[in-house]
Amino acid sequence: MGQLHDVGQADGWRCWLCDEPVDPNMPPNDPRGASIDTRITKARAKKRKQDKKNLPSERLAHKGCNTGKGANDPVVSWPDHLIVADPAPIITAVERLERKGGREIMARCPTREDAEAASVWLVDRLSRLAPGLEVHTEIATTGGQFLVNLCT
Known part of the structure; x- marks a missing residue:
């Protein structure tokens, strides 16, 4: 639980994908429970290789958000209440x-x-x-x- 706690503290106990609060006391298999997402996209992996820097690659996510994303590159959605056309990724x-x-x-x-x-x-x-x-x-x-x- 040490690594999860450290990542949770760094991210303010908010899911980096949906930006909703994460309850550290939820059971680990609950969709709203805490999990660690290894956020390495191709661009970040290439930069890490070139710079040899210790870039943060672990982020806090709900179990459901993390599972839903799977091994795909992450998507952060624009909220429905905003009126925008052609929103950029x-x-x-x-x-x-x-x-x-x-x-x-x-x-x-x-x-x-x-x-x-x-x-x-x-x-x-x-x-x-x-x-x-x-x-x-x-x-x-x-x-x-x-x-x-x-x-x-």
Whole structure:
């Protein structure tokens, strides 16, 4: 339980996939119980090989979220309450920003209010998803739509 406790403490006892709280006292086979997800995508494995750094590869996940993901690359979903068109894959964008920095277009929104809500959610979510990555958002107006850009 030592390793699980350490990973849980580091992630604030929140599932890195669904961002919901994880109860450390749940039985280990319960879908809402705690488990460790080894979060190594191809990009992170390549970076680890090149840099020889000890990058964090273990994250806390619900047993059900971790099992549902399986051996596939993780997907962090945009919430249903946000009105966004063409949402970018969050994990892919974050990995690119970690590698190269710069700016990523994350979504198109029909109104400024929708873009602001998406921006607030995105920065908050990334503060737990990739805590070492300093990001902010910019909202650009283009052709009657509002683009949410994620910047390092």
